[in-house]
Amino acid sequence: MFEICPEMPADEAEVEALYDLCFAPGRTALSSYRLRDGVPRVADLCLVLRDQTGNLMAAIRFWPARVKGQPVLLLGPIAVHPTAQGEGLGGLLMHDSLGRARRMGFARVLLVGDAPYYSRFGFQRLDGVEMPPPTNPDRVLGLELKPGAWVDLTGPVQRESQGPTEAPDSTGCIAVEHPKEVAHAPDTAARPHSSANQGRRHS
Numbered sequence: 001m002f003e004i005c006p007e008m009p010a011d012e013a014e015v016e017a018l019y020d021l022c023f024a025p026g027r028t029a030l031s032s033y034r035l036r037d038g039v040p041r042v043a044d045l046c047l048v049l050r051d052q053t054g055n056l057m058a059a060i061r062f063w064p065a066r067v068k069g070q071p072v073l074l075l076g077p078i079a080v081h082p083t084a085q086g087e088g089l090g091g092l093l094m095h096d097s098l099g100r101a102r103r104m105g106f107a108r109v110l111l112v113g114d115a116p117y118y119s120r121f122g123f124q125r126l127d128g129v130e131m132p133p134p135t136n137p138d139r140v141l142g143l144e145l146k147p148g149a150w151v152d153l154t155g156p157v158q159r160e161s162q163g164p165t166e167a168p169d170s171t172g173c174i175a176v177e178h179p180k181e182v183a184h185a186p187d188t189a190a191r192p193h194s195s196a197n198q199g200r201r202h203s
């Protein structure tokens with residue numbers, strides 16, 4: 001059993017350490033970080049996935065951005081602890097976070113990453129959407145949460161300039177089975193979970 005919760009301020013150092021473990025040194029020098037520096041994250045979409053003993057196994061973050069003045073969700077980084085990669089945890093976080101984004105009314109998502117991985121979640125190459133250089137255009141991928149949301153939307157991706165977002169919702173946790181264990185019982189894969197109201201097990 002795992003728990004997926006919005007990332008709280010107390011999680012921040014652990015999440016940063018997980019990213020440091022999973023990515024090459026200097027990850028924050030990547031051009032996509034220029035869109036993130038000093039911009040508050042989309043708090044309710046930044047999620048941590050912990051195992052039964054509270055170990056941080058995976059994390060995902062989202063930032064707001066703009067293309068042609070329209071709001072865009074910038075997905076990433078997402079990382080799964082090296083000891084658990086390939087077990088479906090990344091897929092769990094992708095599906096859960098994108099479902100939350102859809103329910104929150106976001107129309108479109110953007111990321112820079114490997115199309116062979118992200119295409120399974122519906123991401124496709126975005127022609128004409130320009131991340132800060134140097135970025136390989138083949139790695140600029142988009143997903144429509146509302147039909148047609150990326151149609152005719154091209155140009156440079158720009159930093160969001162609006163004020164801070166809300167604090168994360170500490171009640172937004174769900175319990176999930178291990179993806180491999182629910183392969184034959186998908187209807188039990190995720191359910192609302194109330195442990196956030198009873199205190200964080202890792203704090």
Ligand SMILES: CC(C)(COP(=O)(O)OP(=O)(O)OC[C@H]1O[C@@H](n2cnc3c(N)ncnc32)[C@H](O)[C@@H]1OP(=O)(O)O)[C@@H](O)C(=O)NCCC(=O)NCCS
Pocket residue numbers: 022023076077078079080081084085086087088089090091092113114116117
């Ligand atoms: C990429 C990552 C988030 C995927 O999470 P995961 O839990 O390991 O992946 P899942 O178990 O959900 O999916 C596994 C599948 O994805 C594939 N996959 C994983 N990374 C891939 C990549 N970079 N390109 C293509 N396919 C990839 C695996 O081959 C496997 O394929 P299969 O289902 O056909 O066997 C994770 O491996 C990770 O943290 N990697 C290091 C950090 C990173 O690269 N983050 C993404 C960039 S922001």
